[in-house]
Amino acid sequence: MITVLRLGHRRFRDMRITTHVALTARAFGAKKVILSGEKDDKILESVADVAKRWGGGLEITYDKNWKRVIKDFKGTKVHLTMFAPSMTEKIKEIKAKKDSLLLIVGGEKVPGEVFQMADYNIAIGNQPHSEVAATAIFLHEYTNGAEFKTTFKDAKIKVDPLERGRKTVEN
16 A cells, blocks of 8 residues: 655645645556644645545545654655665565555655654656655556556546546546
8 A cells, every 4th residue: 555644744835736736646656645844634634635536546635743754654665755775776676565555745844753764765857846746656666667557447537538628527
């Protein structure tokens, strides 16, 4: 199971980016997102509503104590940071573990302790970039592109793909 821990959320500054991290995590195979930092009921409700309508069974919760979340997690802990070796150097090793994954995604300045608590500190690139992009790229590689084949059986709304225009279908 894939869980994403969003560190250091700031309610007014990070609302859109945190929402997009959660939605990307859902679309790319995560089953749980844990929000840490400032509690934001609006994001919790919004993402839960998307998961309910679009399917996928994503659970989103809040936990102020990110240290406990990381410490208590049973499985592999991967911290996405631009200050680490490239993902390409460790992705095979991480995938070979075949256990639960905690993907740690920063917000405000990530505390140094996170680097020590993670099993892996992984960079998508060593230049400033979006947490959303890093989450998507890592999960794409980790799941071998499974998002392209994923359908959510519990979806109430689905996209009817068209070359031009937009169409959704309600179940």
